[in-house]
Amino acid sequence: MxxxxxxxxxxxxxxxxxxxxxxxxxxxxxxxxxxxxxxxxxxxxxxxxxxxxxxxxxxxxxxxxxxxxxxxxxxxxxxxxxxEVRRYDANLTPHHHLICTACLSIRDLDASRLSRIRLKGDLDGFQADQISVQILGRCADCTSSAEN
The missing domain is CATH 1.10.10.10 (Winged helix-like DNA-binding domain superfamily/Winged helix DNA-binding domain)
Structure with missing residues (x-):
């Protein structure tokens, strides 16, 4: 398949x-x-x-x-x-990353879930070609194991 x-x-x-x-x-x-x-x-x-x-x-x-x-x-x-470990992603659709600071796993977060963040204006003359957001925290597995 x-x-x-x-x-x-x-x-x-x-x-x-x-x-x-x-x-x-x-x-x-x-x-x-x-x-x-x-x-x-x-x-x-x-x-x-x-x-x-x-x-x-x-x-x-x-x-x-x-x-x-x-x-x-x-x-x-x-x-x-x-x-600064190099990791790679073949998913080129607009998305961001949730990075667990405990186990270093990375999950995709659809860009539409952060739709309230918008680029308006010229960013002090800076022209953005792409926005990449990394949200650091703990994944569900690490959070639940820390609570136990």
Missing amino acids: ERPRTEAAAIHLAERCRAEGMRVTPQRIAVYEALLASRVHPSPEDIFRTLRSAVPSLSLATVYNALDALESLQLVRKVVTLG
Whole structure:
């Protein structure tokens, strides 16, 4: 059931790579598909651990290079978290992040839930291209375990 989505992702990635003169590699495709399938905003190390048995030619350096390429193609975005750990997100729809300060998990928060925050005016001459909000706190699991 997941196959059409991964085929479409591979085709989309191949089209974007070719348009930018970049090579389409099995490693880039695997990293992109892993990000699309993930709901946890994985780090490069997480992606490497997930893929290394399925893609023997993969190294951690290759994962970092693939992520840099995917980011330059605007297919994924980097999420900088507490401790400046690089995490990645393939969900490019407008959304924000809820970051747990205890377990460092990241959850998506639909942008419409913060609809009262609006950019009006010129922000003192600053032109915003994108708004990224990170809300720090404790996730439900960490809150309930702290109460016990």
